[in-house]
Amino acid sequence: MNTRSLWLAVPLLVLAGCGSEATPQAQASIGASELPEAPGTRVEIAVLKDSEAQLAVELPATVAARSDAMLAVPSGGFVEGVDINVGARVSKGKTLARIDSATRRYQLEIADAQAEQAEAEWARIQQLGDAVSKQQALNVETQAKVARANASMARIQLSRSVVKAPFSGQVVEVFVEQGEVAGPGTPVVRLVQTDRVTLVLSVSDRDITQVMPGQVVRFRGQSVPGSFSGTISNISAAADPLTRTFKVEVDVPNPDGVLLPGMLGRVNFDRELSGGAVTLPQDWLITRLDSTGVFVEQDGVAVWKQVEVALFARNQAVISSGLSAGDRVVSEGGRDLAEGDPLLVVRSGTCCSNGRIQY
Numbered sequence: 001m002n003t004r005s006l007w008l009a010v011p012l013l014v015l016a017g018c019g020s021e022a023t024p025q026a027q028a029s030i031g032a033s034e035l036p037e038a039p040g041t042r043v044e045i046a047v048l049k050d051s052e053a054q055l056a057v058e059l060p061a062t063v064a065a066r067s068d069a070m071l072a073v074p075s076g077g078f079v080e081g082v083d084i085n086v087g088a089r090v091s092k093g094k095t096l097a098r099i100d101s102a103t104r105r106y107q108l109e110i111a112d113a114q115a116e117q118a119e120a121e122w123a124r125i126q127q128l129g130d131a132v133s134k135q136q137a138l139n140v141e142t143q144a145k146v147a148r149a150n151a152s153m154a155r156i157q158l159s160r161s162v163v164k165a166p167f168s169g170q171v172v173e174v175f176v177e178q179g180e181v182a183g184p185g186t187p188v189v190r191l192v193q194t195d196r197v198t199l200v201l202s203v204s205d206r207d208i209t210q211v212m213p214g215q216v217v218r219f220r221g222q223s224v225p226g227s228f229s230g231t232i233s234n235i236s237a238a239a240d241p242l243t244r245t246f247k248v249e250v251d252v253p254n255p256d257g258v259l260l261p262g263m264l265g266r267v268n269f270d271r272e273l274s275g276g277a278v279t280l281p282q283d284w285l286i287t288r289l290d291s292t293g294v295f296v297e298q299d300g301v302a303v304w305k306q307v308e309v310a311l312f313a314r315n316q317a318v319i320s321s322g323l324s325a326g327d328r329v330v331s332e333g334g335r336d337l338a339e340g341d342p343l344l345v346v347r348s349g350t351c352c353s354n355g356r357i358q359y
Contacts, residue, residue: 040342043333045297046351048278050325057210057270061201061219061250063263065192071163073099076184079176084189088171096171096189097163099182104158111147111154118147169193170257192261197254199230201267202245209311211235217250217269221259228252228259232269278319280351284331285309285317293322295330295337302330302341316352331357 077100084096122144125137173190176182199219203211215232230252239246250267252259285292285307293306307322323329329351330337337343349357 040300040344041302041333041337042344042346043297043302043330043337045328045345045348046280046284046331046357047348048280048323048325048327048329048351050278057203057207058266058268059201059203061199061265061267063221063259063261063265064198064200065169065194065261066196066198066251067167067169067191067193068261069166069191070187071096071166071189071191072185072187073163073182074160074184075157076100076182076186077103077161079178079180079182082174082176082178084171084174086171086174090165090169090171090191092165092168094165095162096165096191097176099161099163099176099188101158101161104154104161108151108154108158111151115144115147115151118144163188165191167191167193168195194257194260195253195255197252197259197261198233199250199252199265199267201248201250202240202243203248204245205239208235208246208248211248211269215269217267219250219252219265219267221263221265223263224258228254230267278323278325278327279316280319280323280329281331282312282315282317284329284334286334295334296323297328297330297343297345300343302334302337302339302343304339305329 080098080101082097084090084094090096118140122140125132125140169191170193171189172192173187175187175189182188199217211232213232213235217230217232219228219230220226221228230250232248233251234247234249236247280294284294286294291306292309293304295302296305297303305322305327308320310318310320312318328348330343331349331351347359349359351357
């Protein structure tokens with residue numbers, strides 16, 4: 001073999017040696033470098049306890065008069081007198097102004113006289129019996145009815161020429177002066193009721209199902225000291241199409257007149273939603289196609305628990321069935337679990353206080 005052939009054979013022998021199987025010692029070394037299996041999915045646990053779910057809401061509100069009337073005279077006329085001033089407190093039925101009432105009084109006297117004459121003539125015709133034709137009797141009867149109707153209308157116009165307070169309240173504005181001539185429908189007095197006021201607030205669709213008529217609330221104004229107690233009196237049956245909120249009205253006693261229409265403040269109301277029930281944050285719930293539930297930790301593994309939700313209170317869920325006090329619910333790390341997965345509990349607390357875990 002020449003020298004060139006010897007040098008070509010050496011690489012071939014080296015390549016043949018690299019293709020041989022590894023020794024048992026090398027295989028053992030490779031196996032020892034593999035990572036051990038993880039002990040389980042890392043999760044946080046909350047031990048459930050019986051609790052009371054409460055809805056605590058604070059919302060801005062505006063004070064409005066319970067009754068706010070713009071009083072006017074339908075037919076207008078000469079302003080004979082204005083018997084009140086701005087700021088005056090008046091009782092129901094109090095005369096506030098008189099608009100051309102003298103003219104209306106004389107018109108009533110004329111109408112009453114005509115009605116008496118027409119009724120007397122109708123009575124005379126009835127006594128004559130068959131001595132008058134049926135057509136003549138019908139005409140006289142019709143004239144008597146028209147005269148009585150005219151007298152009734154004159155009486156109504158006289159009553160409407162005197163502006164009276166439809167409820168007890170406070171005079172906010174007076175729009176006319178004595179001696180003026182007011183046109184038909186011209187506002188005369190604005191009267192508001194202030195011994196009771198109405199709070200107006202907007203509630204989102206998330207909270208409206210928890211607001212109940214008759215529920216007691218607390219109101220604090222921005223410009224008046226102290227708080228005021230009120231009762232929810234009305235809840236809108238449909239949301240405002242622009243704001244997507246529901247109008248809620250609260251009736252508040254205001255005997256001292258401290259709260260005035262237009263004032264701003266905040267309403268606080270707390271409602272106990274359940275007693276001795278299990279409540280937990282909504283984001284712990286896992287929704288499947290056919291059920292809603294949570295994972296609980298039992299003997300170190302994940303167990304699926306289907307639950308029934310009685311109601312939602314803002315960010316809390318009140319559970320009616322499926323869970324009980326003492327259950328160890330997976331609060332963090334449960335989204336990707338499957339039944340029977342081993343768990344590694346990294347932190348444990350108690351659920352819940354004001355919707356939060358206590359560690």
